[in-house]
Each structure stands twice: as C-alpha cells, then as structure tokens.
Amino acid sequence: MPEEPDFERFGHADAWRLGRALVEQCQAENLPVTITITLGEQRVFHAALPGTSADNDDWAMRKIRVVRRFDRSSHEVGETYAAAGPERFYAAFGLPATDYAATGGAVPIRVRGTQVGVLAISGLSSFDDHERARQTLQVAASPSATEDLQPLSRSLQPGQRTQIWLGGPDLDAPQLIFGTDAILLEAPNWTFDGTTLVVNGNGLLFTLDLADPSGGPREIPYVDLPTLNNDHVLDPDGEHVYLSAMDTHIYRGALTGGAVERVSPEDNSWHFLHGISPDGQRLAYVQLDGPGEPGRLAIRHPDGSVSLVDVGPGHLDGPEWSPDGQWIYLNTETFTHVAGHAQLARVRDADGRVERLVVSDTGGLVPAPVPRRGPCHLSRLSGRHPGPSRRPRRGGTRRVDERLVDSTAALPALRRSGDAERQQLVARLDPVRLRRLPGRLRGALRPHGLRPVEA
Structure with a gap:
C-alpha cells in the first residue's frame, strides 16, 4: 500500500x-x-x-x-x-x-x-x-x-500585508495604527471601554492595545478551542466573547482566555456567528445545511433551542440586531439574480417581516453597528460585481469604501468605540487605497452610489 x-x-x-x-x-x-x-x-x-x-x-x-x-x-x-x-x-x-x-x-x-x-x-x-x-x-x-485542520486557517498570500486603520467623520484622515506582513488579522472589534481591539488571526484570537499598538497583537490563551475562522462577537457583559470556529460550531469564552463552551447545536449544519441581541440572550447566525446551499438566518434562544427565520431564497450574511432589539439587519441575495450581489435589508424581530433598505449597483453591502441612533454604517467593495469571493489577485489591491447612510433604526454597539466617534477599518494589502470618509451624512445616499427603495 x-x-x-x-x-x-x-x-x-x-x-x-x-x-x-x-x-x-x-x-x-x-x-x-x-x-x-x-x-x-x-x-x-x-x-x-x-x-x-x-x-x-x-x-x-x-x-x-x-x-x-x-x-x-x-x-x-x-x-x-x-x-x-x-x-x-x-x-x-x-x-x-x-x-x-x-x-x-x-x-x-x-x-x-x-x-x-x-x-x-x-x-x-x-x-x-x-x-x-x-x-x-x-x-x-x-x-x-490539530484535529480541526488548523493549517488550513486563512493566511496572507505572497505580497500581501495586514493594516489596521482608525477612521471616522471627526478625523481629518484615516490613521494607520498597526501593520504586519506576518499574519492576516481580521474582524477588529472594540472592547466596550474603547481601549483595545479584539482581532482574529491565524485561527486564533488576539487583543491589540490602542495605547501601544506597536507592541502588536497578543494571543488570548484559550483551552481546547478549535481553530477559529474570521469572526467573533463581544458579549454585552463586556467580559465574554462568542467565537466562530472552523469545526463549524460557535463557542463562548472569557476575554481573558481559559476554557470555552460550545453553544451551537449538533444538527449536521454549519454555524457562522454574526450578531447578538442587546440583552445578550440570543444569537443571530448564518446556518448552512451543506455545500452550495444558501445561508439561512438562525436565532439561538436562551434555552438552547434554535428557530429559522425565512428571509427569502437567496444567500444571506452579516445579521446584526438594532439596539432596541426590534430589527435584525443583514445582506441578502434574495433581491438580486447576480451571485454575490447582496443587498442590504432588515427583518422585524417580532414577526419576521423583511424590508429591503437600499438598491446598490455594486452590491457587497455589509451592515456594521453604530452605538447611537442615526446613520447606519456600510462597507462596500469597489467594482461592479464583487461576487462571493472578495480575495484580490496575488499582489493586487481592492478598495473598500466606507459610508455613513441614513437608516430608520440604528445598529448595535458591538464594533465601535465607547465615544462613538472612531471607527476601525481593516485592509489586507499594502499599499491600501482608502477613500477619505465623508462627514456626517444624513440621507445623502444617491451621491454615494446608493439609492433608497422606491415605495
């Protein structure tokens, strides 16, 4: 043999x-x-x-x-x-x-x-x-x-570099706070005191001290935690974090490390975490029932039970609750026939009613939370049809446009600093072309390639 x-x-x-x-x-x-x-x-x-x-x-x-x-x-x-x-x-x-x-x-x-x-x-x-x-x-x-295929975690390709930026409407220009060509860092999240970023990288979770970012990311030491993918969500208690792992399950652990608890069910499906309710009692994640199957919106309840919310036949991603818990924001391909051309929508938490929020010629819209009522923050890749894969060609660059646009309900404060004035941007490549963020926009959708859905 x-x-x-x-x-x-x-x-x-x-x-x-x-x-x-x-x-x-x-x-x-x-x-x-x-x-x-x-x-x-x-x-x-x-x-x-x-x-x-x-x-x-x-x-x-x-x-x-x-x-x-x-x-x-x-x-x-x-x-x-x-x-x-x-x-x-x-x-x-x-x-x-x-x-x-x-x-x-x-x-x-x-x-x-x-x-x-x-x-x-x-x-x-x-x-x-x-x-x-x-x-x-x-x-x-x-x-x-490891038993969960750790060498297959996401990594930088030759010629690529991770950069973490801070930007916001009150800053004259985005600020580069850390860069490295040694590890792919993704999904930066603020701790609630605004002093630290929590980031994914190389299948692990790290913290980056904003008082001294030159010290680089420090690994959070977890015990028996499978290799992570590229996302996590902070628990509103400020002491714990929910983690999406490469074994397709969701875990909960302390921000200081230690043992973890698996919270997703053994249902022969894959679970990709995105949002948590303002009271910390429920999780919103994307459930995949197999390769090629569209993602579905799943809600995990405090007793461990899971309910599926029908938001249409198209693949969806990025579900996030509004601070009042009345809406779940997400992007979905239900309103388009172009794969990867997702559009921003929201789902009423009480009855599952779906509303399309904007129409974009480029797609790739991702809702990101802000800590107060007002504008909704969207990220969009440049280009006409970004498609489901956003990885640039080797050695190439892709521009990520960051926008503030009006919404009728705000998003939760999971990825913004406590003072609500700073926003973090992450880019994989060096050099990175970032369009300067505009000022506080109120209803200025059309100049930025977005238009409201006609009534």
Whole structure:
C-alpha cells in the first residue's frame, strides 16, 4: 500500500473546511480547477472555479471511480496500468472509458488506513492535479495539524500585508495604527471601554492595545478551542466573547482566555456567528445545511433551542440586531439574480417581516453597528460585481469604501468605540487605497452610489 495521508477522523465538516481552504488557495493563484470531495458514494463538496467547464466535472468523477475501484490514487493506477496506453487499461479490466479515467488528480482520503472518501482536482496537468490533491491532504493530516485542520486557517498570500486603520467623520484622515506582513488579522472589534481591539488571526484570537499598538497583537490563551475562522462577537457583559470556529460550531469564552463552551447545536449544519441581541440572550447566525446551499438566518434562544427565520431564497450574511432589539439587519441575495450581489435589508424581530433598505449597483453591502441612533454604517467593495469571493489577485489591491447612510433604526454597539466617534477599518494589502470618509451624512445616499427603495 503506498504511503498516503491518514486521518484519525474525517467527516462532512472536515470535508467542508478542507474544500473551502483549497478553493481559497486556488482562487489566490487564479487556477482554473474543479474540486470535488466524496465520502463513500456521496459527493459532499464541489466547487468549479472560473475557466472550468462541465467536462472538468466529468473528469473529476471518472478519476474518483478509479480510486474507489483500485484503492489507490488515480495517478498511481495510471502509472502502473495505463503507462503503455489507456486502451490496454480499459480492455484489461473491462472498464468503459466514459466512466473511468486513469490519470492524476484523485487521491483517497483514509481514516486509520481505510478509504472513506476521495479528493479530486481537475483542470491542471495530470501530475499537477495529483500533486495539489496529495499535498493538500498531506498538510491536513500532518502531525503538526490539530484535529480541526488548523493549517488550513486563512493566511496572507505572497505580497500581501495586514493594516489596521482608525477612521471616522471627526478625523481629518484615516490613521494607520498597526501593520504586519506576518499574519492576516481580521474582524477588529472594540472592547466596550474603547481601549483595545479584539482581532482574529491565524485561527486564533488576539487583543491589540490602542495605547501601544506597536507592541502588536497578543494571543488570548484559550483551552481546547478549535481553530477559529474570521469572526467573533463581544458579549454585552463586556467580559465574554462568542467565537466562530472552523469545526463549524460557535463557542463562548472569557476575554481573558481559559476554557470555552460550545453553544451551537449538533444538527449536521454549519454555524457562522454574526450578531447578538442587546440583552445578550440570543444569537443571530448564518446556518448552512451543506455545500452550495444558501445561508439561512438562525436565532439561538436562551434555552438552547434554535428557530429559522425565512428571509427569502437567496444567500444571506452579516445579521446584526438594532439596539432596541426590534430589527435584525443583514445582506441578502434574495433581491438580486447576480451571485454575490447582496443587498442590504432588515427583518422585524417580532414577526419576521423583511424590508429591503437600499438598491446598490455594486452590491457587497455589509451592515456594521453604530452605538447611537442615526446613520447606519456600510462597507462596500469597489467594482461592479464583487461576487462571493472578495480575495484580490496575488499582489493586487481592492478598495473598500466606507459610508455613513441614513437608516430608520440604528445598529448595535458591538464594533465601535465607547465615544462613538472612531471607527476601525481593516485592509489586507499594502499599499491600501482608502477613500477619505465623508462627514456626517444624513440621507445623502444617491451621491454615494446608493439609492433608497422606491415605495
């Protein structure tokens, strides 16, 4: 039996994390590949990147059938049996060429030596397909990897740099407070005393002291916490934080570190945290029931039960409560036919009524909270159709426009400083092109590429 990556366990959630990490890697390199992961006879992950076609889907499945039949990588089968010509291979084993392909790109996924699934890549050369699949599994199963695939956490690409900025309507210009090319820092949140930022990075959670940001981020030492993704939400008690992890669950822990508690249910779904009610009793998160399925708005109640709110068929993201608890703000693709062209909307907490707030020609709107009634803060990527992936090409830049626009209900104070005058901006790249934030805008939607929904 050839030496191949071997896992202690590998299930649906692992396939999702592995597939997402591989997609991000290939997107960063602009590779035209199709990626498929199967467990048994079930296809549990599939992604087709630009430049691929239905033929790549077919090639991936033909390679997977070879792995299932011979219990070896499709590359090894090709080298062993089809080197003299594929016709002899098909004739010797009585296999139809329309169903089997003895060429590189499909590698068995093994748990303690037993094949439980297959990772297949199609779109590159036979050898490159094979090597990328093999190396991906090798990294994920290596002794240095934790049980939740820590090496697959988000990271900076070559030529990229993290910068954290402070900006606001009362500042003459945005202020750069920290930069590094060593780690991708994301999702900065203010502590409620306004002295510290809490940020995600490298699957961990850090604090950044604003009195001395040159000291860099300091890891919060948690015990038995799976690798984190790129988001967290501060508990209104000011002492705890809710965390989204790469094992697709949500956890709660102290801002000082220590043991954590899992708060999301075991329901065979993925859970991506975004908001918490003003009283700290309920969580709003995005629930995904499988690869390719749209995100749904889920509310976790104090007793641990979960209810789903129907906000339409489109994928949604970023649910956040208003301070009075009457509305949940989010972006959704329900009002558009363009993938990734999400529009800002809100949902009445009492009855689930959905209202579209603005119409944008570019999409990519993300609601962010402010600590008082008044303008609603939106972030928007420049460009006509940002799409679901916002990663720039290697070495490139993308501008993020920050706006203050009127809304009829304010958003909660989870990502703003206590004095309500400063806002934080995070950008991954250096140099970063940031448009200067305008002054206090009241109803000035149209000059900034936004227009209110017609009554």
